[in-house]
Each structure stands twice: as structure tokens, then as C-alpha cells.
Amino acid sequence: MKSIRRGLWDGEVGKDTRGRFACRICRESLVVGSEEGDGTERSCPECDRSWKSTAPRWRTTGG
Numbered sequence: 001m002k003s004i005r006r007g008l009w010d011g012e013v014g015k016d017t018r019g020r021f022a023c024r025i026c027r028e029s030l031v032v033g034s035e036e037g038d039g040t041e042r043s044c045p046e047c048d049r050s051w052k053s054t055a056p057r058w059r060t061t062g063g
């Protein structure tokens with residue numbers, strides 16, 4: 001699965017007027033799906049593309 005950052009770079013994902021992630025192909029706001037440990041899966045209800053957004057890391061691992 002592509003990361004949402006990659007989707008932004010590729011022009012597939014954008015932000016809507018409210019600052020939420022949206023599919024630029026369908027102009028649909030992304031639906032938040034399953035959470036997977038370090039990130040959240042967001043998908044477009046129209047074309048079923050999905051991107052994974054990584055949560056900010058508040059603390060470093062290890063050490």
C-alpha cells in the first residue's frame with residue numbers, strides 16, 4: 001500500500017478545504033479505515049484506492 005505522503009507527491013491525494021485528506025481523482029474525502037499499529041489506513045469510497053498514513057512518533061524507539 002502506498003503511503004499517504006507518496007500519494008500527495010503523486011497528486012492522487014490532496015487536502016480539502018477543511019484540511020482533511022481527499023482523493024484528488026474523485027474529489028471524495030478519504031474514509032478512515034483500520035488502524036495498524038504505526039499508521040492508519042485511509043481509503044477513497046469512490047475508487048477504492050487506499051493510502052496508509054503514518055502517525056507522528058512522539059518517542060523514539062529503543063535506546
Ligand SMILES: [Zn+2]
Nearest residue numbers: 023026044047
Ligand atoms: Zn478516488
